[in-house]
Amino acid sequence: MAARIPLNRIRNIGISAHIDSGKTTLTERVLFYTGRIHKIHEVRGKDGVGAKMDSMDLEREKGITIQSAATYCVWPGSQQQLQPHNINIIDTPGHVDFTIEVERALRVLDGAILVLDSGKGVQSQSITVDKQMKRYRVPRIAFVNKMDNPGANYERVAEMLKEKLGHHPVKLQVPIGAESDFRGIIDPIIGKAVYFDGNDGEIIREEEIPAEFADKAKAAREKIIHDVADVDDELAEKFLAEEPISVDELRAAIRRATLALKMTPVMCGSAIKNKGVQLLLDAVVHYLPNPTEVLNEAHDQANNEEKVVVESDSTKPFVGLAFKLQQDKYGQLTYFRVYQGSVTSGDTIFNVSNEMRKVRVPRMFRMHSDDREEIQTAEAGDIVAFYGVEASSGETFTDGKVNWTLTSMHVPAAVISLAVAPKDRSAEANFSKALNRFTKEDPTFRVHQDEESQQTIISGMGELHLDIYMERMKREYNCEVVAGKPQVAYREAITKRAEINYTHKKQTGGSGQYAKVMGYIEPLPADAIETYEFVDDITGGAIPREFIGSCDKGFREGVKKGTLIGFPVVGVRAVINDGASHAVDSSEMAFKTAALMGFREAYAKSGPTILEPIMKVEIDAPTEFQGSVVGQVNQRRGVILETVSGDSVSVTAEVPLNAMFGYSTDLRSATQGKGTFTMEFSKYAVVPRQEQDEMVKKYKEKLAAEAKK
Numbered sequence: 001m002a003a004r005i006p007l008n009r010i011r012n013i014g015i016s017a018h019i020d021s022g023k024t025t026l027t028e029r030v031l032f033y034t035g036r037i038h039k040i041h042e043v044r045g046k047d048g049v050g051a052k053m054d055s056m057d058l059e060r061e062k063g064i065t066i067q068s069a070a071t072y073c074v075w076p077g078s079q080q081q082l083q084p085h086n087i088n089i090i091d092t093p094g095h096v097d098f099t100i101e102v103e104r105a106l107r108v109l110d111g112a113i114l115v116l117d118s119g120k121g122v123q124s125q126s127i128t129v130d131k132q133m134k135r136y137r138v139p140r141i142a143f144v145n146k147m148d149n150p151g152a153n154y155e156r157v158a159e160m161l162k163e164k165l166g167h168h169p170v171k172l173q174v175p176i177g178a179e180s181d182f183r184g185i186i187d188p189i190i191g192k193a194v195y196f197d198g199n200d201g202e203i204i205r206e207e208e209i210p211a212e213f214a215d216k217a218k219a220a221r222e223k224i225i226h227d228v229a230d231v232d233d234e235l236a237e238k239f240l241a242e243e244p245i246s247v248d249e250l251r252a253a254i255r256r257a258t259l260a261l262k263m264t265p266v267m268c269g270s271a272i273k274n275k276g277v278q279l280l281l282d283a284v285v286h287y288l289p290n291p292t293e294v295l296n297e298a299h300d301q302a303n304n305e306e307k308v309v310v311e312s313d314s315t316k317p318f319v320g321l322a323f324k325l326q327q328d329k330y331g332q333l334t335y336f337r338v339y340q341g342s343v344t345s346g347d348t349i350f351n352v353s354n355e356m357r358k359v360r361v362p363r364m365f366r367m368h369s370d371d372r373e374e375i376q377t378a379e380a381g382d383i384v385a386f387y388g389v390e391a392s393s394g395e396t397f398t399d400g401k402v403n404w405t406l407t408s409m410h411v412p413a414a415v416i417s418l419a420v421a422p423k424d425r426s427a428e429a430n431f432s433k434a435l436n437r438f439t440k441e442d443p444t445f446r447v448h449q450d451e452e453s454q455q456t457i458i459s460g461m462g463e464l465h466l467d468i469y470m471e472r473m474k475r476e477y478n479c480e481v482v483a484g485k486p487q488v489a490y491r492e493a494i495t496k497r498a499e500i501n502y503t504h505k506k507q508t509g510g511s512g513q514y515a516k517v518m519g520y521i522e523p524l525p526a527d528a529i530e531t532y533e534f535v536d537d538i539t540g541g542a543i544p545r546e547f548i549g550s551c552d553k554g555f556r557e558g559v560k561k562g563t564l565i566g567f568p569v570v571g572v573r574a575v576i577n578d579g580a581s582h583a584v585d586s587s588e589m590a591f592k593t594a595a596l597m598g599f600r601e602a603y604a605k606s607g608p609t610i611l612e613p614i615m616k617v618e619i620d621a622p623t624e625f626q627g628s629v630v631g632q633v634n635q636r637r638g639v640i641l642e643t644v645s646g647d648s649v650s651v652t653a654e655v656p657l658n659a660m661f662g663y664s665t666d667l668r669s670a671t672q673g674k675g676t677f678t679m680e681f682s683k684y685a686v687v688p689r690q691e692q693d694e695m696v697k698k699y700k701e702k703l704a705a706e707a708k709k
């Protein structure tokens with residue numbers, strides 16, 4: 001085996017952006033320049049091959065990235081002083097329906113490239129991914145792509161990073177020309193102009209800065225020093241003392257400030273025209289962290305969940321996170337990020353998140369989209385795939401010496417649901433197999449059985465999200481699916497405290513039933529992570545120990561289905577503080593019933609209300625359609641947050657999901673097919689009173705009709 005590359009020469013990075021900014025195109029260039037692939041295939045290209053990273057058939061057809069693929073490459077460096085670095089890249093989808101893919105990637109990566117469109121700048125999903133990056137404290141470089149496009153404006157995009165994302169953007173480059181005249185890039189740090197020759201921009205030509213750009217380049221270098229000195233004391237000292245600052249010193253300062261999340265280096269280029277990508281790779285090496293520079297923490301299950309630091313040290317006990325599952329033609333693949341220690345094929349590892357279940361690692365691979373390279377050992381810092389290791393995504397594995405779990409990913413709530421059934425009864429086994437598989441792969445995809453209708457309900461992040469899984473059932477599991485109408489995932493909630501005082505008494509011949517439950521329900525704080533909490537405040541045995549659990553069960557039954565419209569009740573703390581029992585007639589069943597009925601009574605007095613998912617919608621259309629776009633948003637109970645007009649108009653609004661069904665058709669007809677939109681979950685909000693009354697009435701009628709049957 002080749003000698004292992006030292007940890008300080010590894011970069012685990014993600015590439016994230018708003019849809020259509022050019023991530024896939026950019027990644028394709030990266031793979032080409034690092035020698036991973038020998039020919040560039042365009043997304044939706046005429047050669048029918050499709051870009052390398054979009055390996056699922058569906059992705060190729062739709063021209064979007066669904067599943068992130070991990071790939072590994074070696075960047076020799078375009079500048080001579082650079083040593084070869086090993087770069088693991090995860091291509092993340094831009095479509096928010098697949099936001100969990102972005103979360104997953106950010107959870108395991110150490111740094112990121114935020115790709116922005118030179119004309120559109122910071123768009124709604126750039127804001128979302130940026131928020132996610134902040135949550136995981138991921139240092140990032142902004143890459144302003146599509147500099148060859150009409151309306152390209154590097155300066156303005158950098159400005160938007162400050163205004164919209166609160167970054168401290170530092171422009172590290174000066175574009176030579178713009179739009180169709182975009183020819184090359186000046187690197188003011190080294191004081192050179194860089195051009196990209198050859199058929200695919202693979203030949204890098206460094207030249208003196210053209211005379212007409214000399215002043216601009218000089219000013220740009222001064223500005224870089226000034227901007228970095230603002231956030232880095234070491235550089236500030238030199239700057240104030242007016243000492244000369246070398247290339248290495250300046251780069252080191254940029255690195256420190258970027259890692260400390262105090263600044264965002266801003267670079268530019270055109271992926272499609274093969275310009276600027278190699279300089280971006282150099283910057284990944286210069287300014288993004290290696291695995292040892294990132295703080296990773298775990299919780300020690302053997303010691304009260306105490307926080308422990310996980311060290312990127314291959315001599316320590318093995319700790320790894322299963323962050324993605326994938327089925328490929330050879331079998332079950334589980335992607336791991338190794339955080340500490342090392343693991344060799346044949347080793348036995350333990351699933352700490354699942355009762356220390358023992359599994360053997362039969363084989364492991366380094367992945368390159370859907371190709372693979374078998375390896376024997378993986379060490380701290382590596383991202384690899386194991387074959388034949390059963391896991392759910394987000395589980396921590398160790399070598400059994402430590403009992404640690406890594407903090408898992410943030411999983412957003414599902415906003416839409418759908419009743420599904422196999423078209424053909426003979427496909428039932430495959431139907432359940434597929435659902436089982438998908439829930440393991442994707443924590444935002446959920447499945448449950450509706451108790452009354454006995455229907456299988458799937459829920460997820462949007463229509464496209466659910467569509468893709470139905471399509472996959474057909475293609476991968478040979479199971480066609482019939483689906484009901486998509487349903488908004490409403491919630492019910494309480495708004496004030498209400499007392500519980502319920503006695504369940506029944507005397508029917510033989511032994512009776514008796515249970516009395518007292519206490520109250522109250523709203524949980526808005527930022528609570530759990531949606532339900534049970535508190536046992538009983539003193540003096542008013543309710544015998546053995547029946548406390550039954551009270552909890554009764555309440556859980558109650559919150560599962562609210563009485564307003566039959567949707568789950570969230571944000572409830574249920575407290576019991578008194579009650580009574582009978583030596584003969586009390587039973588678990590009696591207490592469960594008393595708690596359930598007590599909850600329902602209290603619920604009616606707690607100011608119950610209905611919540612609905614509100615989506616953030618960004619619509620782009622030619623300016624002449626601004627009036628109709630805004631009109632349509634208003635019609636749908638939308639609130640306009642921002643309107644930006646230039647060559648085209650971009651409207652950002654918050655609109656209830658329920659009002660968004662059929663929107664794509666309406667938008668198309670209102671804009672002669674020229675309008676596009678993206679949509680993502682923003683928050684849950686109270687449904688207006690009048691509508692709530694309507695919904696409650698409808699639900700009551702439905703129940704009454706069912707009761708008659």
Ligand SMILES: Nc1nc2c(ncn2[C@@H]2O[C@H](COP(=O)(O)OP(=O)(O)OP(=O)(O)O)[C@@H](O)[C@H]2O)c(=O)[nH]1
Pocket residue numbers: 017018019020021022023024025026043063064065093094095145146147148149269270271272273
């Ligand atoms: N003019 C111009 N077009 C580009 C550039 N880079 C990409 N594109 C085009 O922009 C479109 C979107 O590119 P993709 O690479 O698919 O974008 P993406 O961000 O991966 O898209 P999703 O995977 O769907 O989120 C394609 O039609 C590309 O050809 C660029 O530098 N300049």
